[in-house]
């Protein structure tokens with residue numbers, strides 16, 4: 001034990017020595033390069049300063065302000081859609097977490113007996129710590145295991161929750177694409193008035209200065225159910241992530257409905273709110289908002305959503321006659337009223 005401690009220390013010391021040597025070499029190289037090529041460095045520094053000054057004055061010039069003013073309404077519309085999409089992304093999924101208490105946790109073991117993974121355990125509702133067998137089997141039957149270990153019961157209510165999540169997540173994914181296309185269209189419309197240098201080297205800054213909020217195109221927001229196994233020594237660990245993306249949610253809705261039908265519930269009387277049905281309703285309504293009449297003929301990048309005329313919370317069923325196409329603006333204001 002003592003021997004191991006000594007060995008550990010000398011290893012760390014050696015590592016530090018190496019770092020020190022590398023730093024010395026790097027500094028010496030920089031000094032050498034500078035002494036030989038200092039005129040180049042000064043030239044680059046001046047060029048950078050001139051460019052920054054140009055950028056600074058361009059974004060404050062009246063020419064730029066005029067361009068910004070001319071597309072102001074479109075930018076605001078884009079940003080509103082962006083925040084709508086961000087809201088849609090925050091649709092949580094179910095998990096039978098009934099204990100919402102908080103507790104502190106200390107590991108007072110001697111350093112050699114500490115288990116790092118226990119220290120990392122934080123509040124994470126959709127993580128199930130389990131045996132290796134459970135973790136392996138979850139990969140083969142992900143939905144069965146998600147239901148079993150996260151306490152998801154096959155009921156009409158659960159089904160509606162997941163249908164709603166699918167609805168929102170799919171709308172968010174669609175919305176991101178439409179938003180990007182709309183943004184590109186707006187930028188295209190002013191491209192002739194923007195100096196080439198700015199377009200080439202200051203693209204991000206240009207978008208920011210025009211007032212566009214950044215669009216988060218990542219898919220990291222998809223809810224996950226995680227099965228995690230860590231051996232008691234902490235050396236072996238596996239995890240199985242069931243990511244609820246659009247594909248998986250569609251399949252999960254079918255999976256749940258199969259289970260409910262088996263239990264002879266009311267699921268048979270209504271349709272399943274899947275991507276397919278959403279598409280069907282949009283086609284039936286000729287891709288036109290039933291409330292304000294906006295359509296993709298007028299606005300090619302319009303985000304259309306499917307709405308329950310009588311909401312599910314008030315007993316409305318997912319039947320074709322209770323579904324309609326609304327644009328995202330109308331759907332959002334209807335949601336706010338309810």
Ligand SMILES: [Zn+2]
Nearest residue numbers: 289292327330
């Ligand atoms: Zn509308």
